[in-house]
Amino acid sequence: MLTGIDTETTGRDFFHAAKPYFVSISDSEGEQSYWEWNVDPLTRQPVIPPGDLDEIDGVIETADELVLQNTKFDVAALKSVGLPYGPWPWEITQDTLIAGHLLASNQPHDLTTMALVYIGLNISPFEKRLEEACTEARRYAKSHYPTWMVAREGLPGFPSIKGSKEDKKKKDEKDKVWKNDGWLPRAVCLHEDRKRPKEDCEHIWDGWDCKKCQGHRWWIVLSEYAIPDPFVTVKVFEKQRELMQKKGLYEIYQERLRCLPVAYEMERSGVTISKTTLDQLRKIYERESEEAGGVCVKIAKGIGYELELPKASNNNSLLHFCFGEPEIDEKEIKCPLCKGKKPKIPSGDGGGVFVCKKCRGSGVSIDPRKPRKEWLQLPVVHTTDSGAPSLKKKAMEIYKETLEDGPQKTFVRNLAGKRKRDTMLTYADDYEHFWHPWIPVGAVDPKTGAGWCILHPNLNPTGTNTLRWSSSSPNEQNISKQGMFCTHCWGDGCLRCGGEGLDARNLRYAFGPAPGREWFSLDFSNLELRIPAYESGEEAMIELFERPDEAPFFGSYHLLNASIIYPDLFWPLAEQEGEFKKRYKASWYQWCKNGSFALIYGCQEKKFDATTHRKGGYSLLKQKMPKLFQLGQKMIDHANKHGYVETIPDQAISPGRGYPIGCSRTSYGKISPTIPLNYHVQSTACWIMMRAMIKVHEYLKTCGGDCRIVLQVHDELVLDMPAGRGKEPWKTNLPKVRRVQSLMTECGTDVGIPLTTSREYHAKSWGEGLSV
DNA sequence: TAACTGGGCGCC
């Protein structure tokens, strides 16, 4: 018998103050029960009768098979009130979110949508009504009970509650502020002793009041919404299971389920960050940002412009200073085609085609703006998607290369430097927003953890259209690893930077092992290159990976590409090891490298040739690596025929089928030709990583000493282990780390891709690694 | 004021 479980919570931050206040359970025959707890509006904490916990624990303990929508969330919620008493029974747990992604990776996976899709049931009216009640109750409580903890941005203990945003395509539901206040309507009723609806009354609602029993609906608006959920979950899953079995996907599903406890444990473990180091970095960034900003303002002032710098990225003051201010008020511009009043949107390609969004692509080119040409007068080298001059990083890099020394160049350098530091500062803010003081397990002296904090980033294995995981609150997958130029001398060397020019202190320096611990990071080498190379059988590339120590490429994919697209430049230098790279480091080598990455990410001929600064380069590559391009075509054909591509089948799990990855169509009904190969490769890479994580997690549990995975950055795992001892402390854990490496590489074998992993030891910080 | 859009940028 399947048992569905669902919880309603006061928020998502179970490592902070969020708690469940409603638990509902249903079996597949519709036998339902629920526990609703009053939330103290002054503390947002539920008041839980102890007997309830026993009952819920009993249900979980005795169930044959459980099913939840996003199990990891509910398990974290229940754990925050001590449930279940034992470990969560993952081995009998099914998950509709995992199933939903497998059956339709690029479709929404919220329960409301899936109920409609899989069992034709529309539960949105319940949600709609709850939203109305919550919104009203929130307004009411804010004005009548100002001391109540109504959800809002900045509410202590609930860092995930952010303003309110809605990304239509995404799982935005959770980001709506009212969602955290499902308990509030009832709390108002309780506090004001409003009349309860009678249980046996067949209500006739007039607004929020029942005409028959005079009860107020806010008492039950949450339970009306929440009680059916577990039953819906059960029914959705029954259908999903049937579909998965029919499509031959059930083995994949079962393996995929195993990543849930891994993600759950990673979230619980969290990742340590040094407050001391972050404070130091912050001070440096703040000072340098202010310094660089000051230079910008001063230059502007010198030209007679009162520049108001943006806090980050752009504002009109800055853009007008750099590119001139339009004389005509843009609000007055009319679309020349439809004569609409609000065209405003210049269409792409930088040509300044001022037509509205609807009329784009018509080719009419009228730019009614007359920029005033005083002030900085930067040339336009990059445009935004809507055709306006852009000050993005890439554009500024071009300015730095091409402008003569003078105010323009100085301005751009300082602006770029300021931006970079400001970006890092907003990241740092985010970490502080979510962190807790770190307290070592079993610490006797509370000072042991001083200077260290811990973050519990959220990991979402179904957060992308592919098999990549996403991460949030904070995102552990975009932590800066770049160096940056000294704002004082901009790389020419000075006393402050010690002549180095580059300051390597990025935010990764703040992350690292807490006292008594050490980190190892393990990377799959060239994971996303090896997959298409071996799969297609492209000899030139395979050769590269098989013989990484041999001339003339020494395992470098970029050099291989360079030899093909720049034969005239590469071969004359081929006999001198490293010469091509050395001589053209900032030009041809860099451009080729950019092009290589663009290619992996799916760019087309035009973009590749532009990126590599060599017309015809793409075509040469195609001639030299026909099998690679044939694989791309094969994926395109498959996607066009079926609407999805598949990962390479895993011989150990499901030899017949790979994981289907849906390829969305553009508004013109076509699948973009860049998508299929990219999805296939990216997802196969992630499948490998997922299997690796399952194996590694299982192995580390047997190691003792609290060894765990703390970070996953797509092709990299970071392990947190007890610190070794002696002169070469890494040697203590090295055998275990080697074992982890072989578990990782094994996963390539099952999909036919030979893999290698690289290994680094981090004694103090993620920013500095030692190859050991 | 809230919601929404666009630009920008960090990672792989």
Added chain:
DNA sequence: AGGGCGCCCAGTTA
């Protein structure tokens, strides 16, 4: 027609 994310800021619109 350059893939996948999360997140922030600025400015406009409902």
